[in-house]
Amino acid sequence: MDIFVHILLNNILPLSIIIGLGIVLHKIFNLDIKTLSKMNFYLFSPAIMFELLYGTAISLQLFGTVMLFFVLFMLAQYLLLEIVIRLRKYEGGKRAAMRNSVLFYNSANYGIPINQLAFAGNAYTLSIQIIIMMMQSLIPNTYGIYSVNAHKANWRDTLRVILSMPVIYVIPIALMMRGLHVPMPEFLSLSIGYLSHAFIGTALFTLGVQLGSMKGGISRKLAMDVGIASALRLLAGPLLAWGVVLMLDLDKMLAAALIVSSAVPTSLSSVLLAVEFDNEQDFSSQTVLVTTALSIVTVTAVIYLLRI
Template identity: 65%
Template sequence: MSIFLHILLTNIMPMTIMIAIGITLERVFHLDIKTLSKLNFYLFSPAIIFTLLYETAIAAELIGKVLLFFFIFMIVQYLVVEIVVRLRRYSPTMRSAMRNSVLFYNSANYGIPLNQLAFAGNKETLGIQVIIMMFQSLVPNTYGVYSVNSHRSNMKAVWKTIFGMPVIYVIPIAFLMRGFEIPIPDPIQTPINYISDAFIGTALLTLGVQLGQMEWKISRSLAIDVSISGILRLIGGPVLAWLVVTLLGIEGLTAAALIVSSAVPTSLSSVLLAVEFDNEKEFASQAVFVSTLISIVTVTVVIFALNLQV
């Protein structure tokens, strides 16, 4: 039990405190979540993705392993969610909202700090989390935008939105600049560092502000659906990840980092997409709120179980 409490206090509580500060700021000052979201979407997130990809040495073999894991993991998750939405006979809008709440997990403003705390800043596990974050940033900005609009007719506008996302361009630029060893001039490097350093704090505060704007209750009509989303994301995620790493024969810190990366709560991206495109906003908000709250316990359990094995 002492190990469990140690993990809870040193790995989970620092993030929880930052989120709580965001909630408090929202309740006192009523902050503009759209401005914060745009800052995260178009400035802080692209900056940290660029910085980490440009500066972190990630072996090609490791990239291959993580990509294979991510590809299989996402397919398996999708199949499980698809079975659930068909059994529940959801409407087209609810189908996409449920898929997004499970497939899009908070690998950035929850996953990066968690990785840094759980693995004591290990560069290999950080590299793994960077790769996961990179693809988890791409998926909501491509498939996510498409899925919440697939039942609509104006697909030209959908593709315009997708190609307007900066992360799509930041990733290849970072890889090319690193591959060709192109140096960044100091007048540009310094502001990039300032912005990327602000990412974790700003992202956690933004999550807190978003939670502070939500009603802290679950609608009766959505209670079952929100519960299903939470179970699939917080329990199904790490269980499926464990099955995939076992199937692929991945062991040690790599396996542990991949499992921890899959155990995080629903991404704020699912709410941003729901709000932006008017697609089951109430469900999306409640799914994020509940999964973030319950993850305090479930993520601690996952790290505790891995500590017993690794």
């Protein structure tokens, strides 16, 4: 019960307040969601990624192990998704939106606090979460962009968009500077810090604006699709992660951190991609909202079952 209340008060409620502000202010001022989306992609997301990677010590052994887990876990999710997509006969943009809503999970503003809660601020498990966050930032800015554009644009145009994303350059630069112990000028560190701190609030506010722009209720068909995506993300996700850590025979602490990292709700990246590229915006927004709400129960259950 303590974990349930903690997640509700420290994760769900703060997120909900910012989302609610986005809904209300959009109703009043009719805000430009495209501008908000571009700010997230080109400013705030790269800043928080650089700050975390540059400021965190990660051993090569841990990096390799977590990367191996991540690749196997993503492949397992993708295979399961393809079965569902074929059974449901999704086409075009809906296929991309379903993949993004399941494959991209909230490893930053939800995953990091949950990691700190579950493992009492352990620096080792935090470094694991940061590696996952790095990959969950890189993939939406590469595969995610390809996925939402593949059915409506040629590969050259899609590649041009991917190469314009700052995150794909920020990650190697931050790792190189960290590895070579390149000092950061204080004025630059402050600027990056200001931008980094704006990421979570702006991304959540953007989600609220998108929800506020929706007209009417959810159709029965959309509700079914949102339910399927939510089950794949919140239930199948940690189960597949559990299977992968068993296969790799990882130590208890590492395995638990990876399973918890896989149990979080759908990433805001799926909404930002949907908004930026006009692809199933209502479905993506509803999936983020539903998985975030349901995660109060599912994430608590995962932490409890792991006996951390």
